[in-house]
Amino acid sequence: MTLAEALAQGDGSARLQAAMDAGTRPDPSFIPVLIARCEIEPDFSVREMLTWALVRHPADLTLPPLIDELGSEVSQARSQALHTLSKIGDERAWPAIAPALLFDSDDTVARTAWRAAVAVAPEAERAGLAATLATLLGRGDRDVRMSLARALAALAPESDAVLRQVATSADAAVRVHALATLRIVADPDEAWETAEFEARKALPIE
Numbered sequence: 001m002t003l004a005e006a007l008a009q010g011d012g013s014a015r016l017q018a019a020m021d022a023g024t025r026p027d028p029s030f031i032p033v034l035i036a037r038c039e040i041e042p043d044f045s046v047r048e049m050l051t052w053a054l055v056r057h058p059a060d061l062t063l064p065p066l067i068d069e070l071g072s073e074v075s076q077a078r079s080q081a082l083h084t085l086s087k088i089g090d091e092r093a094w095p096a097i098a099p100a101l102l103f104d105s106d107d108t109v110a111r112t113a114w115r116a117a118v119a120v121a122p123e124a125e126r127a128g129l130a131a132t133l134a135t136l137l138g139r140g141d142r143d144v145r146m147s148l149a150r151a152l153a154a155l156a157p158e159s160d161a162v163l164r165q166v167a168t169s170a171d172a173a174v175r176v177h178a179l180a181t182l183r184i185v186a187d188p189d190e191a192w193e194t195a196e197f198e199a200r201k202a203l204p205i206e
Contacts, residue, residue: 003030007037015046023053028061035065038084039077051084059090067096075106082109086116093120099132107144110136114151130159134166137181138174146192149181156185176200 006018019037022030034050041047054062062084069081082101085093097120101113114133121129133152139145152159163185167178179199183190 003033004036007033007041012043012046015041015043016049019046019049019053023049023056026053026057028057031057031062031065035069035081038080039069039072039074041080047080047083051080051087054084055087059088059092062088063090063092067093070096070101075104075109078104079106079109079112082112082116086112086119089119091120091122094122094125098125098129102132102136107140111144111147114147118151118154126155127158130155131162134159134162134178137166137169137177138171142192145177145180145196149177149184149192149195152181153184153188160185172203175203 003018003022006021007015009015009018019034022034031054034054038047038050038054041050054066066081066085066088069077072078072081078101082097085097093116097113097117101109102117104110104113117129117133130152133148133155136148139148152163160182163178163182167175167182169175169178176196176199179202180192180195183195183198184192
């Protein structure tokens, strides 16, 4: 049975084992098969194993096809490629991620792009990345807001100044998001709900 056939089995545990085997015994011929499966694999655990298997291969071989996936029209393909690039952590992926994918209209892709950008951004680009991400404050639901806050917190201290500036925004939602993020910077263990609650309390009474 080929790797492609093993990854197409109906049993999720069998697909998981196939991905694990591919990572245990890396082979350059596996790379396109693993990446192709990332685009359509429905099971989260299997997708995580596909990423692990790809990370086990040399970055020189995996980076080009993963970067190509970032241009896919399939949101799962973009998201999974970004997730894998974040695990590889190679700065050569930086130009392909920022800035376009940071503003992806799909929230899952955007959230993964923020994490990946933080993981691969060269030191000289971190302040600029923080400034770019700060323009997105106020976006999305609870999970989106929390993901953006965690990404900005991971960029501290480069993100401190821009967060304090945005915390004076005339937009209340943006201001709360910035203030809550500053709380996460100060205490990464604080629950996001608590950070937002305390940030709202800090707003002036109108």
